[in-house]
Amino acid sequence: MGRLHAEEMVLNMGPQHPSTHGVLRLKLRTDGEIVSHIEPVIGYLHRSFEKHAENLEYQMITPFTGRCDYLAAIGSEHGYAMAVEKMMGIELPERVEYLRVIFAEFQRIASHLVAVGTFGLDVGAITPFIYCFRERELILDLFEMASGARLLYNYIWIGGLAHDVPPGFVEKAYEFLDAFDERVAEYNQILTGNKIFIERAADIGVMTPEVAINYGVTGPSLRASGVNIDIRRTEPYSIYDRFDFDVPLGQGLQGTIGDSWDRYYVRVLEMNESAKIIRQALDQLPVEGDVKSAIPRRIRPPKGEIYFRSENPRGELGYYIVSNGKNVPLRLKMRSPAFSNLSVINEIGQGWMISDVIAILGSLDIVLGEIDR
Amino acid sequence: MTEQEIYANLSRKFGDKVIEFMEEGTHNPTVVVDAGAIAKIVTYLKDDEKLQFDSLMNLAGHDADVETEFSVIYHLVSTELKHYITLKVFTSRDEPKVASIANIHRTADWHERETFDLYGINFEGHPDLKRILMEDDWEGYPLRKDYVPAEFYRGMRIEKVK
Amino acid sequence: MIQLLANWILSFDILSGMGNSVAWGLSLFIVAALIFVFVAANAIVLVYIERKVSAFMQVRLGPMRVGKFGTLQTVADALKLLQKEDIIPKMADKVLFIIGPWVILVASVVTFAAIPFSDTLLAANMNIGLFYVVSISSIVVLGIVMAGWASNNKWSLYGAMRSAAQIISYEIPVGITLIAVVAVVGSLNLQTMIQAQAGTGNLFHWIPIPLPNWFIFHSPFLFIAAFVYLIGATAEINRTPFDIPESESELVAGFMTEFSGLRWALFFLSEYANATLVALLVSIIFLGGWQSPFADYEGAQIGFSVITLVAIMWTLFVRAKTGRLSVYPLGLSLVITIAAWLFPGFAIWMASPGIFWMLMKAGTIIFLLMWFRWTFPRLRVDQLMYVSWKVILPLSLINLMGVAIWMWLTGEIQF
Numbered sequence: 001m002g003r004l005h006a007e008e009m010v011l012n013m014g015p016q017h018p019s020t021h022g023v024l025r026l027k028l029r030t031d032g033e034i035v036s037h038i039e040p041v042i043g044y045l046h047r048s049f050e051k052h053a054e055n056l057e058y059q060m061i062t063p064f065t066g067r068c069d070y071l072a073a074i075g076s077e078h079g080y081a082m083a084v085e086k087m088m089g090i091e092l093p094e095r096v097e098y099l100r101v102i103f104a105e106f107q108r109i110a111s112h113l114v115a116v117g118t119f120g121l122d123v124g125a126i127t128p129f130i131y132c133f134r135e136r137e138l139i140l141d142l143f144e145m146a147s148g149a150r151l152l153y154n155y156i157w158i159g160g161l162a163h164d165v166p167p168g169f170v171e172k173a174y175e176f177l178d179a180f181d182e183r184v185a186e187y188n189q190i191l192t193g194n195k196i197f198i199e200r201a202a203d204i205g206v207m208t209p210e211v212a213i214n215y216g217v218t219g220p221s222l223r224a225s226g227v228n229i230d231i232r233r234t235e236p237y238s239i240y241d242r243f244d245f246d247v248p249l250g251q252g253l254q255g256t257i258g259d260s261w262d263r264y265y266v267r268v269l270e271m272n273e274s275a276k277i278i279r280q281a282l283d284q285l286p287v288e289g290d291v292k293s294a295i296p297r298r299i300r301p302p303k304g305e306i307y308f309r310s311e312n313p314r315g316e317l318g319y320y321i322v323s324n325g326k327n328v329p330l331r332l333k334m335r336s337p338a339f340s341n342l343s344v345i346n347e348i349g350q351g352w353m354i355s356d357v358i359a360i361l362g363s364l365d366i367v368l369g370e371i372d373r
Numbered sequence: 374m375t376e377q378e379i380y381a382n383l384s385r386k387f388g389d390k391v392i393e394f395m396e397e398g399t400h401n402p403t404v405v406v407d408a409g410a411i412a413k414i415v416t417y418l419k420d421d422e423k424l425q426f427d428s429l430m431n432l433a434g435h436d437a438d439v440e441t442e443f444s445v446i447y448h449l450v451s452t453e454l455k456h457y458i459t460l461k462v463f464t465s466r467d468e469p470k471v472a473s474i475a476n477i478h479r480t481a482d483w484h485e486r487e488t489f490d491l492y493g494i495n496f497e498g499h500p501d502l503k504r505i506l507m508e509d510d511w512e513g514y515p516l517r518k519d520y521v522p523a524e525f526y527r528g529m530r531i532e533k534v535k
Numbered sequence: 536m537i538q539l540l541a542n543w544i545l546s547f548d549i550l551s552g553m554g555n556s557v558a559w560g561l562s563l564f565i566v567a568a569l570i571f572v573f574v575a576a577n578a579i580v581l582v583y584i585e586r587k588v589s590a591f592m593q594v595r596l597g598p599m600r601v602g603k604f605g606t607l608q609t610v611a612d613a614l615k616l617l618q619k620e621d622i623i624p625k626m627a628d629k630v631l632f633i634i635g636p637w638v639i640l641v642a643s644v645v646t647f648a649a650i651p652f653s654d655t656l657l658a659a660n661m662n663i664g665l666f667y668v669v670s671i672s673s674i675v676v677l678g679i680v681m682a683g684w685a686s687n688n689k690w691s692l693y694g695a696m697r698s699a700a701q702i703i704s705y706e707i708p709v710g711i712t713l714i715a716v717v718a719v720v721g722s723l724n725l726q727t728m729i730q731a732q733a734g735t736g737n738l739f740h741w742i743p744i745p746l747p748n749w750f751i752f753h754s755p756f757l758f759i760a761a762f763v764y765l766i767g768a769t770a771e772i773n774r775t776p777f778d779i780p781e782s783e784s785e786l787v788a789g790f791m792t793e794f795s796g797l798r799w800a801l802f803f804l805s806e807y808a809n810a811t812l813v814a815l816l817v818s819i820i821f822l823g824g825w826q827s828p829f830a831d832y833e834g835a836q837i838g839f840s841v842i843t844l845v846a847i848m849w850t851l852f853v854r855a856k857t858g859r860l861s862v863y864p865l866g867l868s869l870v871i872t873i874a875a876w877l878f879p880g881f882a883i884w885m886a887s888p889g890i891f892w893m894l895m896k897a898g899t900i901i902f903l904l905m906w907f908r909w910t911f912p913r914l915r916v917d918q919l920m921y922v923s924w925k926v927i928l929p930l931s932l933i934n935l936m937g938v939a940i941w942m943w944l945t946g947e948i949q950f
Contacts, residue, residue, distance in 0.1 A: 011689050019784045033693075033916055043506040050491070051515050086400065122784050124775060124913025130593035190910065196776055197912045213428050213452055216480030229452055304398040307431060307448050307459065320433045320446065331516075333433040335448075343483045354693070355785050355915045372506060 008036065011354070015044050019122050019358045022368030026345075026357070033353045038346045045372035053332035058084055058299040061332065063154040068334060069370040070151060071114055074107040074143075075312040076334075076370070077156040082237060083308035083319040084158045087301035095289030096160050097239045102173070102281045103146070103155065104238075105274040109180075110139040111313035112220075112267040112274075115365035119264050120191050122362030123200040123355075128191040135183055138176050145169050159295035170282055177282075180275050184268060192268060201264060202255030205348045205360035212258070215347065216340035219315025221364055224250035224266040225258035231311040238310075243280045245273045260363035267365070300327050314338050314365060336370035374423065376402035379458050382424070387414060401448065401459040408462040411447070412472040412498070418449060418458070419477060425451045426458065429474070432484035434492040439519045443469050443494055464494060473499035491516040539655065540565060566658050570647045578807035581901065582609045588902065589909045619796035627793065628685040635682030636794065636801040642674035643805040643812065650815050651726050653825045653890040664725035665713060665820075669706075672771075672812060675805070676702040679780065682802075683790035694789025697916055698780030702771055704920060708927040709767035712760045715931070715938045716750055716820050719757070719947075729824035733888075735834065740945050749823040754945075756937035761821040763931050765900070768817070770919065772809040774904055776911040777919055784913075810904055811897065818896035825893040832875075832882035839872040839885075 014025035023044035029037040049068055053061050065080045066073030078100055085092070117132030140150040146165045147155040155162050191197055207217065212225045222229060230247040232240040248269035250262030301323040309318040315337025322331040341364050349357045374382075377394070383404060384391040390410035395403040406414055418426040431448040447460040464471050473496035475482040485496040486505040493514035496502055504511065510527075513520055523531055540562035541555065553561075583598070583606065590597025598605025623632055649664040651657035661667055676699050683695020720728050731748075738744040738752050746752045751761045770777035781789030791802045818824060829835035846865040854860055875882040914922070942948045 009689065018787060043504075043508070046506045048515065054516070120912065124778070124782060124784060125911065127589075127593050127909050130595065134594055191912075194912060196914055199918055200912055200915060214479045216429060216478070227452065234455060304400065305446075306400040307446075308400075309430065316430065318431050318448070320431060320448070322435060322437075324437075330437060331433070331435045333431070335431040335433075339483060340480050343479070347479075353915060353917065355779070355782070355913075358785050 013357075014041075019362065020368075021118065021361070021366055024342075024366070024368050024371075026361075028354065028357065030354065033355075035349065035352060035354060035357050038349050038357060040342055040345060042342070042368070042371050045368045047373065049334065049373040050332055053329060055328065057327045058301070058329065059158055061329070062157060063152065065334070066152045066154060067369065068336065068373050069312065069314065069317075069338075069367050071367050072107050072111040072313045073152050074103045074156060075111075075310070075317060077153065078104050078238075079308065079310040079312065079317045080319055081156045081158050082310060083306055083321055084299065084301060086308055087304065087306050087321065087323060088158075088296065088299070090159050090294055090296065092159070092294050093289045093291065094286045095164075096291050096294065098281050098285045099161060099165060099291065100156055101238055101240065101243075102278050102285070103143070105278045105281070106139050106142060106173075108274045108313045109271050110136045112271050113139075115220075115267050115313075116187065116191075116264060116271075119201075119260075119359075119362040119365070120197075122358050123197060125191055125194070125197065128187055131183075131187060131190065135180065142169065142173060142176065145172065157295060158299055160293065161291040164291045170285065173278065173282055177275050177279055181272065184271055187268065192265060198254045198261060200355075200359055201261035201363070202259055204255075204260045204356050205352060205363065206256045207258040207263075207344065207348045209258070211344065211347055215344040217315070217344050218337050218340065219312065220266045220270060221263050221341055222315065223247065224262040226250050231309055231316060237308075240277075242284070243277045245277050248273065260359050263363040263365075298327065300325060301329075305331075309335070312337055314367065314370075315341060334370070334373060336373060338364075338366040338368075339371045342366050342371055374454070374456050376404070376456075376458055379418075379424065379456075380404050383414065383417075386417060390414070395461070399459075401457065403446070403459040403461050405461045405463070408445075408464045408471045410472070411445075411460065411462050412474050412477065414460065415447070415449070415474045415477050425453050428452050429478035429480045429484075432481055432488065434488035434494055434516065436492060436516060436518050440466075442466055443492055445471050445488060445494060447474075468495075469493060470495040470497055472497055473502075475499050490514070493517065538562075570658060571644055574644050574647065574808045574811075575804060577811055578804045579609045579613060581807045581810070582612070582803070584901075585905050585908075588905045592906075592909045613800065616796055616800040621796045621798065622793075624687060624793050626687045628687065631681045631685035632793075633798075635678050635685055636798045636805075638678030638681060639675050639805045640678075640801045640808075642671055642678060643808040646671045646812055647808070649725060650812070651729060651819070651824060652893050654726075654888065656890055657726065660726055661724065663723045665717065665723045665728070668725075668812070668816065669710060669713065672809070673702065673706055675809065679790050682794070686790070686793035688793050690786045690788075691790050691792050694780045694786045694792070697786075698773060698790060700916075701773070701777065701780065701919060701923075704923040705767045705770040705777075705927075708923060708931040709764060709771060711928070711931040711935055712764045712767065713820065715757065715760050715935045718935070718938055719750060719753060719942065725819055725824075729819060729826060732823040732826055747823055747826065747828045749821060749826075751821040754938060754941040756934045756941055757821070759930065760934045760938070761817070763927055763934065764821070765813075765817055765903075767923075767927055767931075768813040769904060769907065770923070772806070772813055774810065775908040776914050778908075778913060779916050779919060782913055810901060814897040814900035814904065815893070817900045818893060822896045823892075824896075825890060826888045827886050827892050829886040832879055832886050835882040835885040836872075836875045839868065839875050843868045843872045 009030050011028040011030050012025060013028055014020040015023045025041040027039040027041060028035050049064055052064055062077055062080060065076040069076045113132040113136045117129035120128040143153060144150050146169060147153040147162060207225050209225045209227045212222045212227060226249050228247060228249055233247050248266050250257050250266055252262060254261045303323060303325040305322040307318055307320045309316050317337055318335030320333040321329055324330045345361060349360045380394040387410060390407040392405040392407065395405060418424050426449040428450050429447060430450050433446045435444045435446060442463040442465055444461055444463050449458050449460065462471055471494055473485055475485055483505060485499055486502060488494050489496060489502055490504045490506050491514055512523060525531065541558040544558045544562060587597045598608035601607040601611050623629060646668045648658040649661050649667050679698045680695045683691040717723060720731050722728065732750060734748045735745050736748045738746050739754055750757050773780050781791060791799060794802065829838050846868040850861060850865045875885060
């Protein structure tokens with residue numbers, strides 16, 4: 001029996017919609033509940049980051065980078081600082097590198113907690129979201145201790161850090177880590193293994209490795225498709241080569257490799273790996289060291305250009321910077337991971353139901369701040 | 374394969390379409406190629422057994438000065454062989470056009486739209502070239518060095534920031 | 536109850552002159568008002584409880600500011616809703632938009648007329664009580680479709696369509712499940728049903744565990760039927776995991792997206808009225824309604840001692856599993872057990888039927904519904920249909936047949 005085809009209806013999801021994770025508009029062409037075409041319309045949050053950057057001195061750009069990916073501000077700051085440092089050839093004190101890794105990984109956990117929680121919210125499970133935010137609050141407390149801010153830190157400066165961590169920070173970080181594994185087990189209990197959740201997420205929106213690579217999908221979403229690319233591992237930046245950690249890949253435990261469930265579960269596993277890295281970094285953290293000793297007095301990278309990439313919680317965050325030797329960059333382009341990750345939605349979301357499109361969108365974990373920049 | 378070898382490979386294959394190899398002043402050794410041939414070169418880079426550049430990391434437009442030509446920079450990576458190459462094309466200021474690679478690397482789809490949006494570079498052969506970040510009816514291309522900020526947008530005054 | 540009230544009114548000297556029919560009409564009005572007040576107060580209390588329950592499940596505190604422990608929060612919310620601006624979208628179908636919420640509210644309030652809260656506390660003792668409740672409560676879907684269509688909003692339309700499909704699909708298995716019970720009782724009268732569940736007997740007729748004669752323990756088939764009914768009814772009242780008509784992450788708020796203020800409050804009122812209705816029906820049909828679980832005061836004493844034992848084991852289990860000591864269930868059951876043994880009067884009260892037991896049972900079911908809501912994700916629309924047509928419907932048919940065979944085997948009916 002053939003399917004009955006009725007008239008197609010165009011459904012505007014967003015810009016105001018509870019599940020678009022920001023100000024995103026999806027133009028859905030629907031036939032009943034089935035979505036036949038998805039056209040994302042972005043730009044509602046465009047704040048001319050790149051235009052601003054061409055008019056600001058290098059050190060003044062750091063706070064702007066944090067505002068792009070507001071759920072992982074440290075990741076953006078870290079990538080930017082490293083790009084400029086590489087252009088200028090700055091050698092960092094050990095303590096700075098360790099603290100940066102600790103904060104970057106804490107930020108990864110915090111960001112994945114939001115991703116995991118909101119994915120639960122997208123498929124209708126409200127409680128796990130609150131549990132995830134409980135842990136995120138504890139991480140934000142740690143950030144507050146160090147930088148004084150909870151969301152946008154301006155903590156990683158070019159050549160160092162804004163402040164050293166206050167006394168008691170390391171103990172509190174250990175305290176968090178000690179409780180964390182148990183908490184992750186709690187999420188697995190309430191969400192990961194839930195039959196309804198598996199029904200909703202497994203086999204939905206399967207992204208094959210070829211599609212993922214072709215669309216430039218990076219980060220956990222790519223690894224869920226079984227592609228073993230983690231920039232922390234494949235081309236270690238900072239001091240990531242010193243730590244022992246696994247790169248979780250999608251294995252299709254509940255369905256096909258690269259389905260929404262895998263994208264969710266890879267994030268859950270990555271939280272554990274990040275906790276492992278933080279623990280090692282805290283163990284090795286040098287006691288001595290001035291975090292501001294390497295900050296250059298004048299930031300004027302030599303003439304030239306660089307494309308520097310690092311692993312953000314959402315994927316590959318690249319900075320393409322062109323310098324003409326002045327204190328203002330000639331061109332600064334941010335290759336934001338969620339920008340490419342979102343572009344794949346039409347490819348993997350076609351032919352699914354409206355509810356599934358929301359689940360797929362949630363599993364991609366986008367932040368509109370960095371898509372629109 | 375090193376960038377030097379890739380350059381040699383490319384110039385063997387494409388002759389004068391491959392213009393020069395830049396290693397000075399950049400952290401990512403760059404091959405400058407002809408704007409019209411970029412699609413063919415990227416296809417070759419993607420399909421060749423020894424190269425396998427299957428992933429486009431980044432595509433960025435660049436405008437160095439009010440008088441120079443625009444350039445578009447392609448950062449390619451091979452996920453299999455783990456090597457990198459950066460391609461660069463130049464296109465004239467009056468009539469900027471570059472061959473589109475959106476059908477080869479789907480990543481380029483939105484990145485080319487963004488570059489068109491901000492620089493006004495026309496990507497020939499792009500399936501749906503329209504503005505992506507700015508409003509559809511925005512006038513001018515904001516990242517051009519000779520861009521003058523508009524005073525009004527749909528009757529609303531745009532505040533000048535010093 | 537209406538006749539009782541009328542007689543009571545006429546028993547006053549001053550009022551006796553008004554005549555029987557006037558008194559009857561007056562008491563009809565009073566009872567109707569009482570039902571409405573019950574529904575409204577019930578919604579306010581349940582919203583508060585739901586917020587508290589969800590808060591405790593989510594390691595939060597819930598409302599704490601208005602009144603002691605936030606008890607007045609929902610009252611404040613209701614007042615706020617009353618004075619909110621009433622917005623009717625410009626392109627909406629005004630008549631349907633206005634009627635819709637009222638249809639839903641009326642349909643869900645009117646069903647309470649047939650619900651027996653105790654042996655005397657019931658508005659209308661109908662011989663088709665169950666049929667009445669089931670048929671009237673399905674009018675709700677009309678109101679939902681009206682509201683969804685009239686809003687002239689695509690999301691509302693989706694919500695209304697989903698809701699219509701869902702409610703109609705689930706009515707079939709739910710109805711068949713209820714027929715199984717009706718087959719056992721031989722009557723559609725809800726009061727008769729409750730009376731048929733008096734006393735104690737063996738579990739499933741043969742297994743020698745003394746349990747109340749509730750229909751849930753009548754046979755394995757009715758035991759399953761109770762859960763089938765609970766699942767189906769959860770779907771019929773659009774609660775998680777079957778809340779796809781108003782799924783807030785997909786359809787914004789489904790059929791009530793465009794409603795605000797009082798009209799929106801009506802939806803809320805009827806939502807909780809429906810939840811209460813389902814809880815009451817489950818307790819009437821399967822859990823013996825206002826019957827006490829204990830046959831006599833000794834039964835109450837022994838029963839609570841068993842409950843205390845279970846509570847001790849539960850506490851130890853929780854302690855071993857999570858390392859936390861939760862003493863509330865144990866303490867509560869201990870207090871009641873001691874009271875039951877010390878004061879026979881208390882035990883006798885426990886063993887006597889009444890509205891207390893009715894509300895206890897209904898409260899437990901409502902808590903169960905809340906528990907579902909705050910732990911489960913939401914099903915997709917096709918999965919929901921799958922559950923209805925391919926799982927619950929066959930199961931309810933098998934149940935119906937099984938119940939008939941069971942009754943023949945146990946000799947309850949002869950051919």
